[in-house]
Amino acid sequence: MLANLKMWLHKEPPGRIIVVSFAIIILTGSLLLCLPACTRPGKSTSYLDALFTAGSATCVTGLTLFDTYRHWTTLGQVFILMLIQVGGLGLVTFTTGFTLLMHKKLGLRNMELAVENTNGDSGDIGSLVRMILKFTFSCEGIGALILMIRFLPQMGAHGIWVSVFLAVSAYCNAGFDILGSVMENGNLIPYAADPLVCLTIDMLIIVGGLGFVVIADICHSKLQPTLHGQHRHSLGFHSRIVLSMAILLIILGTIVFMVLEYKNTLASLPNFGAKLNAALLQSVSPRTAGFASVDLSKEYDFTKIFTVLLMFIGAAPGSTGGGIKTTTMLVLLCCVHSVLRGQPEAIFHHRRIDKFTVYRALAICGVGMLVVLIVTGIITSTTPNVNGVDALYEATSAFGTVGLTAGVTPRLSPISRIAIILTMYIGRVGPVSLGLAVSIKHGHIHTDSVLPEGKIIVG
Amino acid sequence: MLANLKMWLHKEPPGRIIVVSFAIIILTGSLLLCLPACTRPGKSTSYLDALFTAGSATCVTGLTLFDTYRHWTTLGQVFILMLIQVGGLGLVTFTTGFTLLMHKKLGLRNMELAVENTNGDSGDIGSLVRMILKFTFSCEGIGALILMIRFLPQMGAHGIWVSVFLAVSAYCNAGFDILGSVMENGNLIPYAADPLVCLTIDMLIIVGGLGFVVIADICHSKLQPTLHGQHRHSLGFHSRIVLSMAILLIILGTIVFMVLEYKNTLASLPNFGAKLNAALLQSVSPRTAGFASVDLSKEYDFTKIFTVLLMFIGAAPGSTGGGIKTTTMLVLLCCVHSVLRGQPEAIFHHRRIDKFTVYRALAICGVGMLVVLIVTGIITSTTPNVNGVDALYEATSAFGTVGLTAGVTPRLSPISRIAIILTMYIGRVGPVSLGLAVSIKHGHIHTDSVLPEGKIIVG
Numbered sequence: 015m016l017a018n019l020k021m022w023l024h025k026e027p028p029g030r031i032i033v034v035s036f037a038i039i040i041l042t043g044s045l046l047l048c049l050p051a052c053t054r055p056g057k058s059t060s061y062l063d064a065l066f067t068a069g070s071a072t073c074v075t076g077l078t079l080f081d082t083y084r085h086w087t088t089l090g091q092v093f094i095l096m097l098i099q100v101g102g103l104g105l106v107t108f109t110t111g112f113t114l115l116m117h118k119k120l121g122l123r124n125m126e127l128a129v130e131n132t133n134g135d136s137g138d139i140g141s142l143v144r145m146i147l148k149f150t151f152s153c154e155g156i157g158a159l160i161l162m163i164r165f166l167p168q169m170g171a172h173g174i175w176v177s178v179f180l181a182v183s184a185y186c187n188a189g190f191d192i193l194g195s196v197m198e199n200g201n202l203i204p205y206a207a208d209p210l211v212c213l214t215i216d217m218l219i220i221v222g223g224l225g226f227v228v229i230a231d232i233c234h235s236k237l238q239p240t241l242h243g244q245h246r247h248s249l250g251f252h253s254r255i256v257l258s259m260a261i262l263l264i265i266l267g268t269i270v271f272m273v274l275e276y277k278n279t280l281a282s283l284p285n286f287g288a289k290l291n292a293a294l295l296q297s298v299s300p301r302t303a304g305f306a307s308v309d310l311s312k313e314y315d316f317t318k319i320f321t322v323l324l325m326f327i328g329a330a331p332g333s334t335g336g337g338i339k340t341t342t343m344l345v346l347l348c349c350v351h352s353v354l355r356g357q358p359e360a361i362f363h364h365r366r367i368d369k370f371t372v373y374r375a376l377a378i379c380g381v382g383m384l385v386v387l388i389v390t391g392i393i394t395s396t397t398p399n400v401n402g403v404d405a406l407y408e409a410t411s412a413f414g415t416v417g418l419t420a421g422v423t424p425r426l427s428p429i430s431r432i433a434i435i436l437t438m439y440i441g442r443v444g445p446v447s448l449g450l451a452v453s454i455k456h457g458h459i460h461t462d463s464v465l466p467e468g469k470i471i472v473g
Numbered sequence: 474m475l476a477n478l479k480m481w482l483h484k485e486p487p488g489r490i491i492v493v494s495f496a497i498i499i500l501t502g503s504l505l506l507c508l509p510a511c512t513r514p515g516k517s518t519s520y521l522d523a524l525f526t527a528g529s530a531t532c533v534t535g536l537t538l539f540d541t542y543r544h545w546t547t548l549g550q551v552f553i554l555m556l557i558q559v560g561g562l563g564l565v566t567f568t569t570g571f572t573l574l575m576h577k578k579l580g581l582r583n584m585e586l587a588v589e590n591t592n593g594d595s596g597d598i599g600s601l602v603r604m605i606l607k608f609t610f611s612c613e614g615i616g617a618l619i620l621m622i623r624f625l626p627q628m629g630a631h632g633i634w635v636s637v638f639l640a641v642s643a644y645c646n647a648g649f650d651i652l653g654s655v656m657e658n659g660n661l662i663p664y665a666a667d668p669l670v671c672l673t674i675d676m677l678i679i680v681g682g683l684g685f686v687v688i689a690d691i692c693h694s695k696l697q698p699t700l701h702g703q704h705r706h707s708l709g710f711h712s713r714i715v716l717s718m719a720i721l722l723i724i725l726g727t728i729v730f731m732v733l734e735y736k737n738t739l740a741s742l743p744n745f746g747a748k749l750n751a752a753l754l755q756s757v758s759p760r761t762a763g764f765a766s767v768d769l770s771k772e773y774d775f776t777k778i779f780t781v782l783l784m785f786i787g788a789a790p791g792s793t794g795g796g797i798k799t800t801t802m803l804v805l806l807c808c809v810h811s812v813l814r815g816q817p818e819a820i821f822h823h824r825r826i827d828k829f830t831v832y833r834a835l836a837i838c839g840v841g842m843l844v845v846l847i848v849t850g851i852i853t854s855t856t857p858n859v860n861g862v863d864a865l866y867e868a869t870s871a872f873g874t875v876g877l878t879a880g881v882t883p884r885l886s887p888i889s890r891i892a893i894i895l896t897m898y899i900g901r902v903g904p905v906s907l908g909l910a911v912s913i914k915h916g917h918i919h920t921d922s923v924l925p926e927g928k929i930i931v932g
């Protein structure tokens with residue numbers, strides 16, 4: 015059987031291996047969460063509930079049917095956190111790292127997998143994976159230590175677990191919390207005006223959402239030379255794009271939230287600083303962490319629609335975040351801009367963007383929209399008393415593996431729950447990877463490049 | 474001054490001439506509608522109201538602030554119908570046709586304009602324009618005669634005017650009606666179960682929405698050979714695509730409307746046939762005629778979202794309809810499908826689609842979405858008690874020059890009204906044509922095709 019598995023691993027395209035392994039992890043997680051020891055006394059968990067929770071954790075989404083703290087025992091919470099860590103680091107990066115630690119050596123196959131998952135170039139994969147693990151655990155550790163400043167005095171020893179859980183959940187852009195002892199389903203609402211908690215979580219989310227390629231580039235080009243007093247290099251093309259998009263979207267989001275919600279959901283906060291703190295979190299979080307420090311169900315419809323946009327765009331590729339990815343959005347915008355200027359190529363900063371990159375970006379965005387639209391339809395037509403915007407919000411939240419909800423999740427019909435589980439899965443493995451995994455026959459790629467051209471008139 | 478104008482016409486790119494002429498027609502129309510003789514006694518028309526109506530008529534949108542019959546005198550209605558006919562035929566086709574009839578000869582400049590507007594190939598423009606005019610007036614004439622069967626007995630002599638108005642409005646995909654004597658703001662609701670009226674209007678909308686290139690192809694390849702007993706040719710690539718998309722979308726729309734609204738807005742209709750009649754109209758009309766035979770404000774949210782999709786897609790290029798156009802949508806879908814199959818080209822029916830066509834389609838769709846989103850934001854944030862879905866519906870309706878409304882138009886704030894006027898204009902002249910008209914400096918097109926390639930990792 016092991017021989018069969020080995021043969022399968024060598025024959026299948028890497029994308030399909032990712033798709034299958036993710037499914038296996040989710041199913042294993044759902045069985046673990048079904049154990050009676052995972053559910054608190056007096057509560058009950060159906061298999062669909064467990065599957066939903068395991069899917070939400072593995073896909074680092076954060077949509078929950080119950081308050082995580084009040085429904086699950088510590089064992090259940092530990093399982094959920096493990097699923098988050100495995101799913102967040104990227105199943106494959108994790109297994110590659112594991113293989114590396116065990117064998118101190120990477121086979122060609124594993125290397126391909128690691129490249130596929132981090133979207134990076136295939137330089138020195140071994141050191142990259144070691145760096146990923148070291149960097150991840152360092153960030154989560156530092157984050158947890160800072161959070162303990164708040165939670166240790168407040169909750170005693172339990173505060174350590176809360177801090178660790180929150181730090182991992184934030185770095186992995188998962189959005190799960192176990193703050194139910196403070197306020198049921200309250201997420202970060204009790205800490206909306208607390209800069210220590212919110213800024214730490216903001217930082218963890220942002221760093222986790224940049225992607226390892228960018229972090230490696232920053233370490234290699236800026237941090238290490240600075241530490242060793244050497245000449246610093248300039249960042250790569252990809253890193254500069256990712257950083258610019260992150261900064262741009264964070265600032266834009268904060269301003270829009272401040273303007274739209276100042277007299278609505280932000281009104282109850284004591285002063286401008288607290289409002290800014292909350293607006294910053296509501297700008298960082300939809301891409302694609304899913305923490306909330308205000309009551310999202312009370313947001314204006316247009317704030318929700320704007321959030322849907324941020325959720326759909328998501329974070330950088332090869333990061334712990336989801337969505338169609340900031341670079342995908344940028345490629346599409348560049349293409350639109352070039353056409354409007356009458357240029358024959360998609361151009362960004364005096365560089366031509368390859369046709370296939372544009373096509374791929376278009377496919378990711380197109381399939382994403384289609385999935386979101388179908389799921390919105392399923393939710394509105396099977397769940398009573400849900401308006402269109404809230405259903406759209408929920409569907410996008412699942413596709414972007416965000417986890418924000420306008421309060422719809424616990425009310426979802428069984429069919430909608432299954433649709434949401436599938437959407438989280440599609441969103442996490444990537445619609446195009448999934449499509450390719452399903453359609454390509456054993457790594458064979460069509461290359462009908464000598465077809466005659468067909469003229470189609472558009473718009 | 475005439476010399477200056479001639480010089481301008483020769484120097485500017487055709488796109489910019491279209492953009493400017495459309496603006497001039499709208500402004501002229503708004504001044505005409507401001508005449509006191511256009512407004513019925515006891516009613517009043519502000520300049521913004523007149524501008525909105527002129528814009529809506531010229532852009533063949535059909536969004537109205539008032540009931541057309543009850544607010545405007547017959548003179549006002551005549552002006553509106555003239556604006557519809559000019560806008561619907563395409564300003565340029567009309568002026569080209571006019572020039573042709575006057576001079577019996579087309580200069581090179583006019584030829585370019587006609588090609589730009591019909592998106593056709595530049596074969597025999599003269600006969601094309603003559604055919605356009607003949608065909609348009611024949612269709613409208615036949616439509617009006619059929620409609621008289623219903624309206625002459627019902628309204629006497631006034632029924633002739635009602636029939637002509639409706640036929641022109643339907644063929645031009647304008648969506649205006651003067652049925653206010655039967656039911657205020659009722660549009661076709663009183664005739665929802667009447668197949669004579671509805672099917673006639675369906676046919677006019679569909680034929681008008683196919684585009685003249687396709688109609689010419691059908692005449693040339695099928696009708697004329699059949700009439701003369703000759704061998705029939707197969708239709709061109711473009712025609713086959715347009716026809717397939719039209720049939721596909723009409724059938725899909727009818728089924729979806731039947732399923733979603735059977736027990737909601739269709740419930741009051743007496744039998745299955747009447748419901749099917751109404752569902753067919755609600756499938757044909759959002760692309761982009763804008764007639765309604767049910768109360769759209771009572772539709773389920775998901776039906777509205779589905780309608781938004783149909784409105785956004787619209788009709789065929791070079792037709793009287795709006796939207797991003799069915800072919801644009803098809804190109805995008807083909808590109809997505811090819812990427813998912815691992816193909817390196819966008820392929821449709823064994824034909825390769827050119828890169829620039831894909832880019833252009835992407836730009837049209839992208840700008841359209843951006844415009845719709847911004848306008849949705851303006852409507853929700855300046856108009857009280859409008860939910861997000863209705864605002865999205867209204868914004869898309871304006872962009873697609875559809876004219877369907879969930880009852881929001883008359884309540885729009887002044888800022889929203891101006892935004893809607895601009896959106897109708899952008900939707901009618903086409904976002905990319907407008908962008909090119911603004912950005913290209915005197916016909917000079919950038920051709921930086923030797924730029925280095927920049928690698929961007931997407932999704």
Ligand SMILES: [K+]
Binds near residue numbers: 187189303
């Ligand atoms: K999340």
Ligand SMILES: [K+]
Binds near residue numbers: 647
């Ligand atoms: K219309």
